[in-house]
Amino acid sequence: MEYYGEIACQGLAMGKIAVLQKQENFINKQKTTDVNTEIIRLQNALEKSKKELIELTKRAKNTIGDTSASIFEAHQMILEDEEFVAAIYDRISSKMTTAEYAVFQMGEEIYHKFLSMDDSYFQARAEDVKDVVYRLLQNLKMKPIKSPLYEELVILVAEELTPSEMMQIDQKNILAFVIRKGDINSHTAILARMMNLPALVNVPFHYSEISTGMSAIVDAVQGKVIFEPSKEMCIEMESKIHKQTIKQQELHDLKGKKTVTKTGRKIAIYANISSEDEVAAALENDAEGIGLFRSEFLYMGRMSFPTEEEQFQVYKNILQQMGEKQVTIRTLDIGSDKKEEYFELKDEENPALGCRGIRFCLEKPEIFKIQLRALLRASVYGNLEILYPMITAEEEIDEIHKILEEVVCELKEEAIPYKIPKQGVMIETPAAVIISDILANKVDFFSIGTNDLTQYTLAVDRQNSKYTSRYNGYHPAILRMIRHVVKEAHKKGKPVGICGDLAGDIELTEQFLNIGIDVLSVVPSMVLKLRKRVRDMA
Ligand code: PEP
Ligand code: MG
Numbered sequence: 001m002e003y004y005g006e007i008a009c010q011g012l013a014m015g016k017i018a019v020l021q022k023q024e025n026f027i028n029k030q031k032t033t034d035v036n037t038e039i040i041r042l043q044n045a046l047e048k049s050k051k052e053l054i055e056l057t058k059r060a061k062n063t064i065g066d067t068s069a070s071i072f073e074a075h076q077m078i079l080e081d082e083e084f085v086a087a088i089y090d091r092i093s094s095k096m097t098t099a100e101y102a103v104f105q106m107g108e109e110i111y112h113k114f115l116s117m118d119d120s121y122f123q124a125r126a127e128d129v130k131d132v133v134y135r136l137l138q139n140l141k142m143k144p145i146k147s148p149l150y151e152e153l154v155i156l157v158a159e160e161l162t163p164s165e166m167m168q169i170d171q172k173n174i175l176a177f178v179i180r181k182g183d184i185n186s187h188t189a190i191l192a193r194m195m196n197l198p199a200l201v202n203v204p205f206h207y208s209e210i211s212t213g214m215s216a217i218v219d220a221v222q223g224k225v226i227f228e229p230s231k232e233m234c235i236e237m238e239s240k241i242h243k244q245t246i247k248q249q250e251l252h253d254l255k256g257k258k259t260v261t262k263t264g265r266k267i268a269i270y271a272n273i274s275s276e277d278e279v280a281a282a283l284e285n286d287a288e289g290i291g292l293f294r295s296e297f298l299y300m301g302r303m304s305f306p307t308e309e310e311q312f313q314v315y316k317n318i319l320q321q322m323g324e325k326q327v328t329i330r331t332l333d334i335g336s337d338k339k340e341e342y343f344e345l346k347d348e349e350n351p352a353l354g355c356r357g358i359r360f361c362l363e364k365p366e367i368f369k370i371q372l373r374a375l376l377r378a379s380v381y382g383n384l385e386i387l388y389p390m391i392t393a394e395e396e397i398d399e400i401h402k403i404l405e406e407v408v409c410e411l412k413e414e415a416i417p418y419k420i421p422k423q424g425v426m427i428e429t430p431a432a433v434i435i436s437d438i439l440a441n442k443v444d445f446f447s448i449g450t451n452d453l454t455q456y457t458l459a460v461d462r463q464n465s466k467y468t469s470r471y472n473g474y475h476p477a478i479l480r481m482i483r484h485v486v487k488e489a490h491k492k493g494k495p496v497g498i499c500g501d502l503a504g505d506i507e508l509t510e511q512f513l514n515i516g517i518d519v520l521s522v523v524p525s526m527v528l529k530l531r532k533r534v535r536d537m538a
Contacts, residue, residue, distance in 0.1 A: 001227040008189035011198030013176035013218040018154035030098040042099040045139040107133030163187040176218040185462035196525035251528040255286040261537040270521040281524035289326035291521020292499040311374035319382025333357045333389035357390025379419040392431040428452035433481045440492040450500025473502040
């Protein structure tokens with residue numbers, strides 16, 4: 001069985017698959033020391049779920065009729081089943097586990113019990129149990145953790161994965177991703193590239209044809225996955241993987257060498273990272289700095305905002321590991337596809353045009369200040385630059401500066417050591433491009449975010465897989481914009497980098513060098529490939 005998809009991250013892999021069924025939730029074992037809180041959380045989730053189901057039954061009766069509405073009545077009955085509910089409470093108190101884990105375990109047990117029954121009526125009820133468990137987990141305000149509970153390395157096959165779910169996956173266990181939905185420009189795809197794991201999205205496989213434990217080949221060079229490959233195919237893939245390893249060795253020989261053309265033209269190659277753990281990959285690939293730390297991922301896959309101390313430790317650690325090398329930390333850029341319940345973002349018609357990036361921070365200065373305090377404190381320990389996302393107006397920079405001044409005053413008063421780092425803005429909206437001459441007066445550097453710049457300039461949702469071909473970084477409008485920004489910034493003596501995914505496009509490296517781009521910041525695995533490209537140039 002062979003399926004084609006879009007390549008979110010190039011690479012080859014071969015191994016067993018782990019299939020996450022649609023809506024399947026794996027909850028890792030979680031212990032608690034606070035049984036009472038877990039019991040109250042469960043009570044609330046049960047109440048909320050029951051109310052939802054009563055509403056759903058009513059709505060279904062009015063719209064799709066009694067027979068369909070009875071499905072939701074059956075779901076209510078499961079929630080009212082005394083034995084089922086008592087068993088969950090019992091698990092929390094006797095095994096000291098979180099409510100989520102108790103619900104998940106109980107759900108799994110009953111699901112499999114129903115499934116194994118001979119009577120087809122009961123077999124069908126298994127799906128109902130799953131649905132009820134899913135609702136309960138959602139109402140426990142905890143995003144279900146889709147995490148494969150496998151000890152061995154697996155190719156993860158899923159319907160879709162949100163950035164938040166990606167962050168909870170232990171990448172050490174993953175060989176590759178095969179995702180039925182998704183788009184190559186989504187943050188999920190970016191995370192796969194960050195992890196440097198072969199990834200295919202938009203793969204139209206059928207769940208009925210695959211199951212966990214089956215073997216597969218992921219050829220994310222040609223864009224295909226083969227389930228149950230033949231012996232010959234496996235031998236061929238083994239040899240391809242071997243050749244790939246040799247190529248990688250050649251690249252590794254470029255470590256410690258300069259990124260300079262044959263005629264002496266230079267460009268710096270930095271790495272993009274999204275977690276503290278990826279600093280190792282940046283160093284391993286000899287990145288000349290960190291051009292983008294997407295700090296928002298520190299805020300994801302959790303249930304409350306990280307504290308100042310927590311953030312300070314992470315930033316300090318990254319700076320210390322990078323030594324004298326530059327580290328650019330972007331302030332919280334949430335909204336659109338990057339969200340968590342606790343951010344309490346209101347539902348918006350067009351979230352990509354709503355409360356995103358700097359807008360969120362300026363609307364919630366108390367949260368922004370915590371991050372700025374942590375950054376200024378950490379700045380003492382290395383070569384930090386702060387980068388502000390989603391800028392559209394010079395007044396936003398004035399507002400940021402005002403908040404920063406308040407933070408400086410507070411730190412001074414409290415006699416806490418700090419250093420004010422260089423500050424730059426992301427150029428990722430057409431407005432920022434057009435006023436780049438004005439912005440250049442107010443900041444120390446620019447970093448062009450081509451992912452969003454492409455989406456906002458071409459009016460194409462970066463997540464909409466239907467329009468992937470229209471989401472085109474090669475569009476003359478984008479290249480002209482980049483050229484314009486560099487011209488305006490250089491007039492004022494300010495450097496310009498590109499940190500969007502276009503920076504890693506080997507076909508454009510020469511053009512970027514000719515335009516005068518100072519820094520290209522790419523996923524760690526691309527650093528040496530770009531260095532090779534530059535060193536091969538005249
Ligand atoms: C960009 O928009 O190009 C960028 C680097 O930011 P993100 O992909 O995180 O939105
Ligand atoms: Mg962006």
